[in-house]
Amino acid sequence: xxxxxxxxxxxxxxxxxxxxxxxxxxxxxxxxxxxxxxxxxxxxxxxxxxxxxxxxxxxxxxxxxxxxxxxxxxxxxxxxxxxxxxxxxxxxxxxxxxxxxxxxxxxxxxxxxxxxxxxxxxxxxxxxxxxxxxxxxxxxxxxxxxxxxxxxxxxxxxxxxxxxxxxxxxxxxxxxxxxxxxxxxxxxxxxxxxxxxxxxxxxxxxxxxxxxxxxxxxxxxxxxxxxxxxxxxxxxxxxxxxxxxxxxxxxxxxxxxxxxxxxxxxxxxxxxxxxxxxxxxxxxxxxxxxxxxxxxxxxxxxxxxxxxxxxxxxxxxxxxxxxxxxxxxxxxxxxxxxxxxxxxxxxxxxxxxxxxxxxxxxxxxxxxxxxxxxxxxxxxxxxxxxxxxxxxxxxxxxxxxxxxxxxxxxxxxxxxxxxxxxxxxxxxxxxxxxxxxxxxxxxxxxxxxxxxxxxxxxxxxxxxxxxxxxx
Amino acid sequence: xxxxxxxxxxxxxxxxxxxxxxxxxxxxxxxxxxxxxxxxxxxxxxxxxxxxxxxxxxxxxxxxxxxxxxxxxxxxxxxxxxxxxxxxxxxxxxxxxxxxxxxxxxxxxxxxxxxxxxxxxxxxxxxxxxxxxxxxxxxxxxxxxxxxxxxxxxxxxxxxxxxxxxxxxxxxxxxxxxxxxxxxxxxxxxxxxxxxxxxxxxxxxxxxxxxxxxxxxxxxxxxxxxxxxxxxxxxxxxxxxxxxxxxxxxxxxxxxxxxxxxxxxxxxxxxxxxxxxxxxxxxxxxxxxxxxxxxxxxxxxxxxxxxxxxxxxxxxxxxxxxxxxxxxxxxxxxxxxxxxxxxxxxxxxxxxxxxxxxxxxxxxxxxxxx
Amino acid sequence: xxxxxxxxxxxxxxxxxxxxxxxxxxxxxxxxxxxxxxxxxxxxxxxxxxxxxxxxxxxxxxxxxxxxxxxxxxxxxxxxxxxxxxxxxxxxxxxxxx
Numbered sequence: 001x002x003x004x005x006x007x008x009x010x011x012x013x014x015x016x017x018x019x020x021x022x023x024x025x026x027x028x029x030x031x032x033x034x035x036x037x038x039x040x041x042x043x044x045x046x047x048x049x050x051x052x053x054x055x056x057x058x059x060x061x062x063x064x065x066x067x068x069x070x071x072x073x074x075x076x077x078x079x080x081x082x083x084x085x086x087x088x089x090x091x092x093x094x095x096x097x098x099x100x101x102x103x104x105x106x107x108x109x110x111x112x113x114x115x116x117x118x119x120x121x122x123x124x125x126x127x128x129x130x131x132x133x134x135x136x137x138x139x140x141x142x143x144x145x146x147x148x149x150x151x152x153x154x155x156x157x158x159x160x161x162x163x164x165x166x167x168x169x170x171x172x173x174x175x176x177x178x179x180x181x182x183x184x185x186x187x188x189x190x191x192x193x194x195x196x197x198x199x200x201x202x203x204x205x206x207x208x209x210x211x212x213x214x215x216x217x218x219x220x221x222x223x224x225x226x227x228x229x230x231x232x233x234x235x236x237x238x239x240x241x242x243x244x245x246x247x248x249x250x251x252x253x254x255x256x257x258x259x260x261x262x263x264x265x266x267x268x269x270x271x272x273x274x275x276x277x278x279x280x281x282x283x284x285x286x287x288x289x290x291x292x293x294x295x296x297x298x299x300x301x302x303x304x305x306x307x308x309x310x311x312x313x314x315x316x317x318x319x320x321x322x323x324x325x326x327x328x329x330x331x332x333x334x335x336x337x338x339x340x341x342x343x344x345x346x347x348x349x350x351x352x353x354x355x356x357x358x359x360x361x362x363x364x365x366x367x368x369x370x371x372x373x374x375x376x377x378x379x380x381x382x383x384x385x386x387x388x389x390x391x392x393x394x395x396x397x398x399x400x401x402x403x404x405x406x407x408x409x410x411x412x413x414x415x416x417x418x419x420x421x422x423x424x425x426x427x428x429x430x431x432x433x434x435x436x437x438x439x440x441x442x443x444x445x446x447x448x449x450x451x452x453x454x455x456x457x458x459x460x461x462x463x464x465x466x467x468x469x470x471x
Numbered sequence: 472x473x474x475x476x477x478x479x480x481x482x483x484x485x486x487x488x489x490x491x492x493x494x495x496x497x498x499x500x501x502x503x504x505x506x507x508x509x510x511x512x513x514x515x516x517x518x519x520x521x522x523x524x525x526x527x528x529x530x531x532x533x534x535x536x537x538x539x540x541x542x543x544x545x546x547x548x549x550x551x552x553x554x555x556x557x558x559x560x561x562x563x564x565x566x567x568x569x570x571x572x573x574x575x576x577x578x579x580x581x582x583x584x585x586x587x588x589x590x591x592x593x594x595x596x597x598x599x600x601x602x603x604x605x606x607x608x609x610x611x612x613x614x615x616x617x618x619x620x621x622x623x624x625x626x627x628x629x630x631x632x633x634x635x636x637x638x639x640x641x642x643x644x645x646x647x648x649x650x651x652x653x654x655x656x657x658x659x660x661x662x663x664x665x666x667x668x669x670x671x672x673x674x675x676x677x678x679x680x681x682x683x684x685x686x687x688x689x690x691x692x693x694x695x696x697x698x699x700x701x702x703x704x705x706x707x708x709x710x711x712x713x714x715x716x717x718x719x720x721x722x723x724x725x726x727x728x729x730x731x732x733x734x735x736x737x738x739x740x741x742x743x744x745x746x747x748x749x750x751x752x753x754x755x756x757x758x759x760x761x762x763x764x765x766x767x768x769x770x771x772x773x774x775x776x777x778x779x780x781x782x783x784x785x786x787x788x789x790x791x792x793x794x795x796x797x798x799x800x801x802x803x804x805x806x807x808x809x810x811x812x813x814x815x816x817x818x819x820x821x822x823x824x825x826x827x828x829x830x831x832x833x834x835x836x837x838x839x840x841x
Numbered sequence: 842x843x844x845x846x847x848x849x850x851x852x853x854x855x856x857x858x859x860x861x862x863x864x865x866x867x868x869x870x871x872x873x874x875x876x877x878x879x880x881x882x883x884x885x886x887x888x889x890x891x892x893x894x895x896x897x898x899x900x901x902x903x904x905x906x907x908x909x910x911x912x913x914x915x916x917x918x919x920x921x922x923x924x925x926x927x928x929x930x931x932x933x934x935x936x937x938x939x
Contacts, residue, residue, distance in 0.1 A: 131882040131895030138899035146874040147846040386889040399649040402509025416904035447771040456765035459754035710935035763938035
């Protein structure tokens with residue numbers, strides 16, 4: 001059987017767009033798949049539509065607008081772009097099953113680039129399932145895609161670069177009632193300081209300057225900011241109406257209309273885990289990430305992982321990681337010589353590394369606190385199956401040693417989100433209860449389909465009419 | 472537990488080991504159940520959850536009678552486990568349907584029933600044509616010609632059953648030790664010593680119920696466990712409002728509402744992987760029975776390894792070289808859970824095996840010399 | 842809960858119905874964004890504990906925004922573009938077979 005595509009890239013964020021463009025520019029037959037209807041990923045959501053919207057572009061800022069050039073480059077590259085297509089299964093040897101308009105499609109390729117990006121770290125706390133509670137990333141997506149701005153009393157709780165960036169965007173968009181509850185622990189600042197000198201090298205100073213600018217704007221904007229916030233609990237019946245929390249010894253209660261939660265981002269694990277890639281625990285970023293070589297090759301032959309899906313690096317570094325994976329593939333395809341690959345890779349990696357100098361400082365500064373990983377017993381951990389932290393603790397005390405047994409006994413991770421929003425919490429809590437590391441505790445075994453497919457679509461998937469495109 | 476150790480050590484914390492361990496503990500023995508860690512081949516995860524009696528053991532009367540006894544003891548098992556643990560294990564005694572898509576298939580079922588009766592199997596079973604079936608299952612598909620129905624079949628969540636057995640053992644005073652990979656078993660003067668990473672565990676008697684791991688450990692006890700993996704793939708859907716209470720040969724609805732489709736039988740060694748073609752076949756068959764499931768979302772499909780003996784029947788055996796050492800395996804850990812708990816557990820704790828399983832020794836696989 | 846940076850959607854623009862109520866939206870809106878902009882709270886009721894749930898992640902991860910769209914149950918509102926004439930209902934509990 002013919003190999004179809006030279007390479008398939010999954011995810012049209014910075015890493016995926018750069019990978020697909022570089023592959024196509026290098027003469028490879030590249031297919032780019034994304035479940036959204038337009039390119040950009042989450043960071044550059046709706047970038048093409050928003051170019052003509054001066055007001056919104058100004059609010060979203062220059063780092064967002066930078067994505068337009070990459071999209072233009074992608075459009076001109078000749079890569080085949082298939083949007084509104086969700087990948088529900090990938091087999092080693094690069095067979096990619098996707099679903100477009102209710103049809104299952106099988107594509108084959110010699111190489112695969114997984115560029116599925118990041119998701120926000122789950123924030124299990126009392127009341128987080130109530131309507132009116134969303135992630136900060138979700139609120140920002142609403143701003144990017146629909147020009148939607150929170151009205152009424154908005155509370156943002158959490159910490160991290162996106163937390164402060166969105167707060168600033170809210171100010172620029174005219175949000176009047178904004179309270180920021182920063183959950184970063186006071187010990188984070190001294191612990192982060194040793195990483196500060198390196199953060200001024202390379203492009204790192206830009207990230208620091210941007211952060212300083214955000215904080216200055218927020219203080220000028222008379223935003224109410226409380227630091228050292230802990231023990232957050234959200235109240236409400238049909239929707240969130242108030243938020244309780246502590247600062248030091250003081251207890252607080254604020255009435256509110258909308259709450260945004262954010263404790264940083266972590267790699268999306270579903271696809272590489274279902275495929276069988278090996279993962280390691282990244283202590284600095286408090287998350288699992290797939291094991292990769294310097295070019296982004298995973299532990300499976302022909303499978304590359306680029307951008308935040310391989311470990312949180314941010315949009316600019318992600319772009320360069322996409323290019324690096326593409327260069328490695330182009331050389332394997334014989335499209336460029338190893339010497340040309342190495343020369344270009346050196347430049348690409350230099351450019352990438354220049355964007356990573358501030359990362360250790362920021363990771364340490366915004367490290368999630370222990371309350372996030374070990375919430376009280378009454379807090380829901382698995383939203384889909386409504387399983388609480390207490391149930392999990394009791395199962396562990398009864399001998400469920402890891403996520404697989406906890407899943408079998410409690411149904412945690414068995415609902416429609418397939419463990420995406422409870423996996424990190426389940427591993428973290430079991431690790432603490434059994435006094436082991438996250439690496440020893442392990443993670444769910446992720447099963448296909450990793451995106452929705454119906455019984456009928458799957459039943460018809462293997463019939464000859466299921467197209468084998470690219471052949 | 473005394474200085475010389477437990478009355479009984481059970482190696483293997485799956486459905487078979489947990490049922491035997493709880494049964495022994497319930498009969499008054501001090502029991503330790505040694506289980507693996509979180510990452511293990513667990514046949515219980517691949518069990519479809521049927522307590523299936525109709526047509527079971529045709530032409531093999533000992534197995535048929537053993538299964539029928541198991542089925543009839545299941546009510547006691549479900550009630551006792553429920554009372555002991557407070558857990559709902561999802562047991563649904565609504566009867567079982569074997570769907571047939573042609574008159575020829577129905578004829579085959581009639582023949583199976585006749586042979587069951589000829590072997591002395593007293594099982595209640597009836598045949599439903601399309602019209603009768605439509606009353607039972609309103610959304611039945613046009614391809615279904617009819618079904619055989621036995622009110623004695625039922626189904627259960629294998630995962631909850633395992634959880635309940637382990638918990639009942641713990642609550643009854645037994646010792647459940649997860650994360651205990653057994654490397655070595657040594658017969659001693661008055662019992663057995665099991666080497667584990669946490670030190671030796673001693674017992675007066677021992678049962679090997681380690682599934683595929685038993686093949687490696689059995690020779691140390693003078694036993695033979697010729698088991699091979701057989702892969703089964705299962706598809707599970709999102710929750711659907713309860714509408715199908717029966718056990719069936721190709722699908723069942725769990726207590727939560729998910730439909731399970733299964734299951735395949737593949738000889739692929741220790742490969743736990745999945746294939747779209749197999750999952751597609753399972754879905755297609757389920758849709759012939761219940762076309763209304765077409766738009767239901769698939770949440771997971773997975774493969775797991777069953778433990779198969781050369782003839783597909785269980786092995787229960789005591790070592791002739793080391794009396795007090797037993798081995799047990801089967802691929803019907805759910806159906807037979809009741810007899811494992813009520814018959815095998817107390818028997819092995821007392822150092823014997825029930826007469827009903829006398830023909831299930833592994834000696835039946837020995838090559839005859841002449 | 843939300844307002845638009847742009848003035849409100851014009852009368853006579855594309856519209857869908859949610860539980861019988863007409864909702865005007867902007868081209869490019871996801872269904873979830875259109876419903877949030879209209880002030881809709883819960884989009885579904887959990888099949889496990891009947892608690893009200895609403896869009897949480899807006900990027901296809903959390904499956905909290907499941908609704909019934911033109912008769913198709915358990916659809917992700919955040920991944921579905923809003924269309925003129927779409928008929929949308931809350932997803933109450935688990936899927937029902939036809």
